[in-house]
Amino acid sequence: MKKLFLTFLCCLFAAVVYAEDIRVSVGEVKDTRTTGQFFAELELKLKIMGDIMADAKGLKVRITKAIDDTGRNLLKDEEDKADFTKPDGYNIGQAEIAVKLKNPARKAAVIKELLGEISIFVPKNDPGATATVTHFMVMTGKPLNNAALKAAQVEVIVLTKNQYDEIKEKKKQEVKEKEGELAKEFGEAMVQAFGSLFGGMMEIGENSVILSVKDPESKVAAIEFMDKGGKKINSNSSMKMTDVSVFGFENPMPQDAEMTLFIVTPKSLIKTLFTLRDIALP
Numbered sequence: 001m002k003k004l005f006l007t008f009l010c011c012l013f014a015a016v017v018y019a020e021d022i023r024v025s026v027g028e029v030k031d032t033r034t035t036g037q038f039f040a041e042l043e044l045k046l047k048i049m050g051d052i053m054a055d056a057k058g059l060k061v062r063i064t065k066a067i068d069d070t071g072r073n074l075l076k077d078e079e080d081k082a083d084f085t086k087p088d089g090y091n092i093g094q095a096e097i098a099v100k101l102k103n104p105a106r107k108a109a110v111i112k113e114l115l116g117e118i119s120i121f122v123p124k125n126d127p128g129a130t131a132t133v134t135h136f137m138v139m140t141g142k143p144l145n146n147a148a149l150k151a152a153q154v155e156v157i158v159l160t161k162n163q164y165d166e167i168k169e170k171k172k173q174e175v176k177e178k179e180g181e182l183a184k185e186f187g188e189a190m191v192q193a194f195g196s197l198f199g200g201m202m203e204i205g206e207n208s209v210i211l212s213v214k215d216p217e218s219k220v221a222a223i224e225f226m227d228k229g230g231k232k233i234n235s236n237s238s239m240k241m242t243d244v245s246v247f248g249f250e251n252p253m254p255q256d257a258e259m260t261l262f263i264v265t266p267k268s269l270i271k272t273l274f275t276l277r278d279i280a281l282p
Contacts, residue, residue, distance in 0.1 A: 058084025126267035
């Protein structure tokens with residue numbers, strides 16, 4: 001099907017809203033339209049700032065109301081399953097989150113009202129929100145034994161490259177077996193794109209750390225690695241495909257390194273409401 005894309009960009013700063021020391025503004029507004037079934041949407045970049053963000057390990061935004069000045073409802077129907085977004089590592093106390101909505105009416109000039117809820121994950125507020133595993137690199141092939149992970153019903157397995165390759169081949173086979181069904185529903189192009197996800201995207205580097213994380217309630221907000229002295233070991237890349245996450249490093253992970261998983265708990269989650277009005281459309 002021939003698609004027509006009209007993309008409009010608009011950079012603006014809406015009036016800032018204050019709520020419990022959290023300030024919300026709008027940066028880029030992108031309106032993409034297509035005659036096809038996929039990709040048409042309105043995307044807003046929300047800028048979130050506040051002192052509490054210095055201790056945050058992740059943020060989520062849930063939009064509860066969005067209407068343009070013609071009265072059109074812009075809320076998407078699908079369930080929000082987005083992962084937590086990390087705060088800006090270079091600008092402490094800040095984060096930027098993309099929010100996707102339905103396209104507004106062509107004659108609409110503004111988003112009349114945008115209401116939402118921000119969830120801020122602050123693990124220091126609850127000791128149970130942190131699960132630290134020492135010497136995890138020598139614990140491959142079986143679930144890690146950790147009380148915080150068990151309490152959260154999260155299973156983490158450190159995989160070797162051979163174990164990962166077995167999982168990847170199994171996933172590729174599952175996709176191949178379902179190609180006919182997927183093609184009928186989504187078209188050949190979508191099937192090829194989906195199948196390629198299990199091809200080159202998740203290639204493993206020499207110094208990669210591979211984790212199988214079964215987290216049905218999406219409680220794991222962040223994963224960090226430290227050396228035995230407590231110094232953070234930063235990854236230079238990360239990828240995620242279903243239950244498998246791959247972290248790339250410049251140097252091999254030390255055998256005595258620690259891994260910390262930050263788990264969302266009721267005590268560690270701070271929620272605040274925000275309202276923005278009359279956001280200009282491109």
